[in-house]
Amino acid sequence: MTNLMIRTLDLKQYTHGNSKQRAAFAEEFAAGLKETGFIILEGHGVDPKLIEKNYELWKTLFNLDVDIKKQYEGINGGQRGYTGFGKEHAKNRTVGDLKEFWHVGQELPVGHPLTSQYPANIWPAEVPELKQFAVNFYSELERVARNMLEALAMHFDLRPNFFADMIKDGNSILRTIHYPPLEELMDPNAIRAAEHEDINLITLLVESTASGLELLTREGDWMPVKAKPGQIIVDAGDMLSRITNEVIPATTHRVVNPEGENTARYSMPFFVHPYSTCLLETIPACISEENPERYPAITAGDFLYERLVEIGLIKK
Numbered sequence: 063m064t065n066l067m068i069r070t071l072d073l074k075q076y077t078h079g080n081s082k083q084r085a086a087f088a089e090e091f092a093a094g095l096k097e098t099g100f101i102i103l104e105g106h107g108v109d110p111k112l113i114e115k116n117y118e119l120w121k122t123l124f125n126l127d128v129d130i131k132k133q134y135e136g137i138n139g140g141q142r143g144y145t146g147f148g149k150e151h152a153k154n155r156t157v158g159d160l161k162e163f164w165h166v167g168q169e170l171p172v173g174h175p176l177t178s179q180y181p182a183n184i185w186p187a188e189v190p191e192l193k194q195f196a197v198n199f200y201s202e203l204e205r206v207a208r209n210m211l212e213a214l215a216m217h218f219d220l221r222p223n224f225f226a227d228m229i230k231d232g233n234s235i236l237r238t239i240h241y242p243p244l245e246e247l248m249d250p251n252a253i254r255a256a257e258h259e260d261i262n263l264i265t266l267l268v269e270s271t272a273s274g275l276e277l278l279t280r281e282g283d284w285m286p287v288k289a290k291p292g293q294i295i296v297d298a299g300d301m302l303s304r305i306t307n308e309v310i311p312a313t314t315h316r317v318v319n320p321e322g323e324n325t326a327r328y329s330m331p332f333f334v335h336p337y338s339t340c341l342l343e344t345i346p347a348c349i350s351e352e353n354p355e356r357y358p359a360i361t362a363g364d365f366l367y368e369r370l371v372e373i374g375l376i377k378k
Contacts, residue, residue: 068100072104088217092214095297096311098277101295107205110291123188140165141167143165143183150375158374166197169200174231212225229336233363241274241326262334263336266332269290272320273288299313304356307357338362
């Protein structure tokens with residue numbers, strides 16, 4: 063097994079630091095993504111009570127009868143609302159993951175030019191408080207994501223808002239996930255989330271309610287990852303890997319089944335996406351004789367569609 067450590071960074075070093083501290087944060091962040099694809103973030107300013115309240119409300123939702131939850135299913139290939147147990151599978155697999163989940167996207171004002179491009183959010187009547195707290199949580203995670211992407215632009219010597227502009231009114235998704243306790247009737251070949259890479263630029267993951275997340279190191283070892291209370295895990299996705307010509311590779315990870323106490327697990331990853339018409343083009347500084355350009359330009363919307371087909375959420 064590898065002895066590699068996941069770097070722990072303090073976002074205040076970037077948001078409240080001087081130019082030297084900000085540059086040091088940017089270099090540490092980029093180095094962490096290149097080494098393991100993951101970093102652990104502290105000092106982000108997201109209120110722990112907001113995280114706790116979201117978990118409380120989402121648990122209430124997932125504990126509703128299946129027939130009630132199914133009323134909110136099938137919205138634009140699962141891009142909003144509920145997706146039932148076992149419906150999603152990892153790319154290149156056919157066995158469904160042992161989870162159910164709910165998607166929340168941008169809440170845009172009436173008349174916004176991107177309204178026609180994004181499905182409207184679906185809010186369950188049975189949990190009336192949910193919208194307020196979920197939207198506030200989404201907004202806070204989007205703020206943290208902007209800070210992280212600004213730091214990444216600094217590392218690559220790009221204009222400060224190079225990445226952050228991509229996610230302004232972007233198609234970012236808050237996915238809340240329920241992994242129920244294992245049962246005998248479940249497919250023995252299935253796990254809670256089979257190995258995969260995230261589709262987006264970066265993912266932010268506040269502490270989950272149970273362990274199980276593992277990353278695949280560059281040396282090919284599986285390494286457990288768990289955020290303590292007050293920490294956020296940040297990892298790199300396919301879109302960032304594409305833009306950087308794999309200078310920052312997307313990180314393979316999974317959620318394994320519990321080996322000890324057979325308990326439920328809840329998590330709330332925030333997938334940071336560009337707006338749909340954003341063109342994903344390779345950064346020139348990431349192209350060299352040793353690392354020639356690997357990918358043609360593609361819009362974020364087209365790239366997302368391709369991946370949703372691959373993981374079974376959209377049928378061709």
